[in-house]
Amino acid sequence: MTDSIDFTALRPIGWPWPGAPEDPAWQGLFAAHPQARPGRVIEQHRSGYVVADAPEAAIKTESPPEWQRPRFPSHERAAVGDWVLLEGKRIVALLPRRTSIKRGAAGEHYHQQVIGANIDTVFIVCGLDADFNPRRIERYLLLVGGGGAEPVVVLTKADQTEYSDDALEVLQDLAAQQIPLLAINGKDPASVSALHPWLGPGRTVVLVGSSGAGKSTLTNTLLGEERMKTAEVRGNDSRGRHTTTHRALMPLPTGACLIDTPGMRELKPTGEETLAEGGFADIEALILQCKFSDCSHQTEPGCAVQAAIERDEIDETRLESYRKLREEVAAAAAKLAQRQAEQATERKRSGRGAQWRPVNKGKRR
Known part of the structure; x- marks a missing residue:
């Protein structure tokens, strides 16, 4: 079943265990698909996914037919960071998530949107310019808190202001709760090295924050190359355009994996959070x-x-x-x-009974 899979080769793309996990749900899915191999979703597009089943290997894949149905819950489809089982170029199963970060989707009807899955740390990025907003940071902390990942508040553009210490003082209530706070210059590798304790081999980190907060600049510095587009922010409010257009997972020189995300204007809770x-x-x-x-x-x-x-x-x-x-x-x-x-009523009427849901709510380790 899993004896022929070299799990250590998946470590560079974030495989969190040296061997097959002990979780019965994982083992059950491997048993149900003995010919399948594990891979990680590294890009999510409207038209499909890109999955890696080895370092430097990217495969455009087809999703299961049920995921393409209009009423299929969006948070039960794969997201960037998810581990899936592949047969050829086709996804046949979504493996249970260890952790996730989700938000309530825009609109009147209730939906959940998964921002990233199987994440160890969330860098909540906020610029030390007009982008600085403690209330928005609190919203991000709320969304991150219930998903099992560790939040770290990263204040960028410390080179552009003399008020970094004042901003950290404003957030001391968070520091008192053991939430790490760091003020950095996202363009300076020496300054960005303060993030390295969370970027060890096999770790997965996601960047979240508003457009113009400096996520793409920080990503380029962590990568050691100018791979992500950056743009000037507006002078009146320090907001930027969406230079990141889709979520993508990238390996870092430190051995960690980084997920960069587009800026999010709306941060609605899902109802699963705890204050x-x-x-x-x-x-x-x-x-x-x-x-x-x-x-x-x-x-x-x-x-x-x-x-x-x-x-x-x-x-x-x-x-x-x-x-x-x-x-x-x-x-x-x-x-x-x-x-x-409503879903329980629908299942009862269709005679399907209770269905297994592939997503486990993460618990902070």
């Missing part, structure tokens, strides 16, 4: 100390949150951000529950 894992663990802990269990954290006596604000331990703008995101997560969770109930 404690999204950078609000301190506020969640304070809420447990409030005198009343239904405290709204405004004017009630014995409110531990308001007391922390008065002591300058919590910034009031963070509390407002927490309230807003909590409402969005609750609304998304209600839509998710409704969607799952």
